[in-house]
Amino acid sequence: MRLLFHLPLSPFARKVRLALAEKRIPFDTRIERVWERREDFLAMNPACTVPVLVEDNGLTIADSNAICEYLDEAYPDMPLLGRTLAERAEVRRLVAWFDGKFHAEVGMNLLYEKQMKRLMGRGNPDASAIRAGYANLRPHLEYVGWLAETRPWLAGTSLTLADLAAAAHLSALDYIGDVDWSQNEAAKDWYARMKSRPSFRPLLADRVSGLTPPEHYANLDF
Known part of the structure; x- marks a missing residue:
């Protein structure tokens, strides 16, 4: 296996x-x-x-x-990078956005500071970094909401790796209770669709020792 x-x-x-x-x-x-x-x-x-x-x-x-x-x-069945050159370029752009920009501006300031830093023995969380993370999260949620409002899925007409990357980053933050979904209804509705997919069930079942997620984390209806 x-x-x-x-x-x-x-x-x-x-x-x-x-x-x-x-x-x-x-x-x-x-x-x-x-x-x-x-x-x-x-x-x-x-x-x-x-x-x-x-x-x-x-x-x-x-x-x-x-x-x-x-x-x-x-494993080309169920392609996740798009079918045309244009689709694949857009998927890669958005994956780079979430893995690079979102992670640097939000994930490193929240998930790393509040959770990973302690595990790695690298000192206490930086309060200024955490404040920056919260401030940066809002425009990123707005961008996700805009994409969700203007396209069936984030990168276009079908679910792609762009949706998986965005959902992966947001779900990790959601586990530690750091996403205020009331800030953008379109982003919340898109994430609810993602949470409802069978592929998401193992993530919703994740539990980290000493850290309990908020009630809505595994609730498909928030």
Whole structure:
């Protein structure tokens, strides 16, 4: 059975978990505490980050985008990167937006400061960073809402990796209660559609020791 090394609240690992589930590819998961820097894991991924996917034949792939590109090429049923060149360009643009801009402006200021920093033994949360994260989240929610209002799915007419990336980042923040969904109804409605997909059920069942999600986290109707 293929194996995915992950952390429950890693948005990058969540994106890959969603991609595998949408493609109906069976896999097992193993939590990798990257801050422990295990030698065996470093041999698989010298960057010492999750996710890392190990295929049945031993093929090892690190980095969420490398994994998702591989999955779309190796398992072309249910394409997640779009069908035309224009669609694929837009999907990649939005994936880069959420994995890069959103993560830097919101995720690092909230999820990292409030959760990961403590686990990694890197000191106390930075209050100014947390304030910046909350301030940055609003325009990002507005952008998600605008995309959801003007297109059937974020990148166009069908569900793609752009939706999975956005939902992965937002779901990790939602677990720690940091998303005020009342700020944008269109974004909330899109996320409710995402939460209702079978691929999302394992994420909604995630529980992190010592950290209980808000009641609405696993509630499909908020």
